[in-house]
Every structure is written in C-alpha cells, then in structure tokens.
Amino acid sequence: MTIYSDEEKTQKEHFDNIADNYERHYSDHWSQVYRHRFLNKPMFAGIDLCGKKVLDAICGNGETTGFLLKNGAQVTGLDISSGTIKNYQDKWPQCETKCASILETCFADNHFDCVVVVGGLHHLHPYVSDAVAEIHRILKPGGYFCFVEPHKGSLPDNIRQLWYKRDKLFASNEEAVDVEGLKENFSDKFNFRKQKFVGNLAYIFVLNSMILRMPLQFKKIYAPILLVVEALFGWMQGRTLSCVVVGQWKKLGS
Numbered sequence: 001m002t003i004y005s006d007e008e009k010t011q012k013e014h015f016d017n018i019a020d021n022y023e024r025h026y027s028d029h030w031s032q033v034y035r036h037r038f039l040n041k042p043m044f045a046g047i048d049l050c051g052k053k054v055l056d057a058i059c060g061n062g063e064t065t066g067f068l069l070k071n072g073a074q075v076t077g078l079d080i081s082s083g084t085i086k087n088y089q090d091k092w093p094q095c096e097t098k099c100a101s102i103l104e105t106c107f108a109d110n111h112f113d114c115v116v117v118v119g120g121l122h123h124l125h126p127y128v129s130d131a132v133a134e135i136h137r138i139l140k141p142g143g144y145f146c147f148v149e150p151h152k153g154s155l156p157d158n159i160r161q162l163w164y165k166r167d168k169l170f171a172s173n174e175e176a177v178d179v180e181g182l183k184e185n186f187s188d189k190f191n192f193r194k195q196k197f198v199g200n201l202a203y204i205f206v207l208n209s210m211i212l213r214m215p216l217q218f219k220k221i222y223a224p225i226l227l228v229v230e231a232l233f234g235w236m237q238g239r240t241l242s243c244v245v246v247g248q249w250k251k252l253g254s
Contacts, residue, residue, distance in 0.1 A: 023061045023087050025210035030223035032066070034206050038230065039118065040067045042196045042246045043146045049073040052113035056095075057102050057135070058120025061087045065095060068116070076112075078105060102131045107138045114144040119244075121149050125173045129185055136189050141253025145190065150176040151245040156199070167211070179245055190249040199243030202230035 025031070050072030056065050059077035061084060068075045069092070076096040077088045085099045100106065102120070115135045124131050135145050150157060157176045164170045183192055205214065206223045239245075 022084075022210060024216060026063050026207070027061055027091075028216060028219065030206050030219050030227075031209075032063070033223070034202055034227065034230075035063060035118075036067060037227070038198050038203070038234070039148050039246060040064065042194070042198070043116070043118075043148060043248060044071070045194065045248070047114065047144055047146075047248075049114065053111070054114045054116065055105075055107075055112045055138070057105075057115050057117045058123070059088055060084055060118075060120075062092050062095070064116055064118050065092050069094075073114070078102065103127055103134055105134060105138060109137055110140045110143075111138045112143060113140055114146060115139055116146045118148045119150075121147065121177050123171065123174055125175050128177060129182065132182060132186060136186070136251060139251045141251055143251045145247075145249040145251065147247045147249075148244050149179065149247075150243060151197075151239070152176045152178045152180075154197075154240055154242060156241075156243045163211075179247065186249075189252055191252060192247070193250050194246070194248040196246045197237055197239050197242035197244075198234060198246055200230050200233055200237060200241070202226040203243045 044067075049068060052073050054068050054073040054075050056062060056068065056075055056077045059065065059079045062077055065075050065077060065088075075092070076098065077085070077092065078098045078100060079085050079088065080099065080101050082099050085097055088095075089097050098105070102117075102124070115138065117131075117135075121128050121131060132145070139145060150160060152175075154176075160176065164174055179195075183190075202223070205212065205226055206219065209216065209219055
C-alpha cells in the first residue's frame with residue numbers, strides 16, 4: 001500500500017477538486033496549438049517515438065498524450081489524482097493508466113524508452129530530486145527524460161512567487177524548479193542534451209487561462225494574435241525573461 005507524504009496528499013486532493021476545470025482550460029484547441037508549436041516540438045526534437053514505450057508522468061488529462069500517440073508511441077499515463085486519471089481514461093481509452101505517485105511508481109527498472117513530465121515537477125517540493133531519481137530508475141539506458149517546468153531565477157518566477165501565496169488554485173508547496181541544481185545532482189546519470197527557455201504572452205494568456213480566470217470563449221479571439229507575438233519575440237528570450245524551460249535529458253549507459 002502506497003503511503004503518501006503530506007505534500008502529495010495536498011496535491012492529490014487539490015487536483016481531484018479542479019480536474020474538470022483543468023481539463024477545460026488546458027485541453028482546448030488553442031492550448032493544444034500552443035503546446036504543439038512551443039513545447040512538444042522542441043521537447044521531443046530528434047527523438048523517434050514510433051513504437052517506443054513512453055510514460056506520460058503526472059499526466060493530468062493527457063495534454064501531451066495526443067502528440068505522443070500521433071507519433072506512434074505506446075503511452076502509459078500516471079497521475080496521483082483519481083479524478084484526473086478518470087478523465088484521462090475517458091479521453092484516451094487505448095492507453096494504459098496508473099493512479100500512483102511519481103515518487104513510487106512500482107514500474108520495473110529500465111522499463112520505459114521515454115518519460116515526459118509537463119508542469120508536474122514544481123508540484124512536488126521538497127521531493128523533486130526523489131522524483132527525478134525514480135524517473136532515472138524506470139528509464140532504459142539511453143532513454144529520454146523530457147520535461148517542461150517553470151524555472152528558478154527568472155523575472156516571471158519572481159511574479160509567480162507572489163501569486164502562489166495569494167491564489168487558492170496553487171498548493172502551498174508549489175514553486176519553480178532549480179534546474180541547474182538538478183543538473184549538478186544528476187550529472188553522473190544523464191546527458192543534458194537540450195535546454196530551451198520559452199514562454200511569454202501566449203504562454204501566460206493562452207496556456208494558463210484557468211489561472212487568470214479568462215473566459216474560454218474569449219481565447220479564440222486573442223490566441224491567434226498572441227501566438228504570433230510569442231513566435232516573434234521568443235527567439236530573444238533567455239533564462240531571465242522566459243516563463244519555463246524545456247529540457248531533454250538522456251540516461252547514461254549503453
């Protein structure tokens with residue numbers, strides 16, 4: 001029987017409560033357009049997913065799963081929230097699912113060709129390193145850990161820290177991920193193949209409409225414009241001005 005930490009229990013209850021609203025705001029057409037162009041394409045660049053066993057970890061309602069399936073992957077969804085997993089199963093009945101913690105997945109060693117986490121690690125403090133260690137364990141040698149996370153040290157993170165303290169849509173243990181610290185801790189276990197800093201106006205207003213309480217009917221009006229703005233100015237963004245970091249790590253070993 002899995003014993004959850006207090007932080008995990010908080011997150012589980014939190015996402016059980018917001019699962020349906022989360023689905024509406026993060027799985028709509030324009031959010032998927034954003035994800036495909038600015039997150040999925042750089043995150044999986046150069047990886048042949050066809051026939052590969054991929055874990056969509058902390059999967060939410062499967063916002064990344066559609067991309068994986070279109071590229072021929074065999075996908076398993078994992079999430080700690082039973083409400084979220086139910087939505088996932090309804091949406092992606094062809095995929096295996098597991099309602100469990102990323103800290104204790106119970107999958108065999110060297111099981112997956114790729115593990116992907118989009119916006120999940122920053123919900124796990126103070127256990128982010130433990131999660132990455134578990135991801136490393138279940139990855140095959142030469143397998144890929146692909147992720148998108150808000151990162152420490154950026155201007156948006158300074159704003160986010162103030163927002164987190166006042167907004168009930170965030171749990172108390174949420175904070176941006178110290179990616180550079182993780183790289184130091186796991187330098188003997190992964191090859192850090194790619195890192196890209198992304199996210200400006202479209203990330204904020206299109207992908208995070210739930211947080212801003214933006215009515216969904218308005219998104220189709222402003223999203224096309226903001227996607228163009230994001231593309232025009234995204235090339236000049238670095239660590240300081242970007243909202244998130246896209247990473248692609250490869251597990252060392254033959």
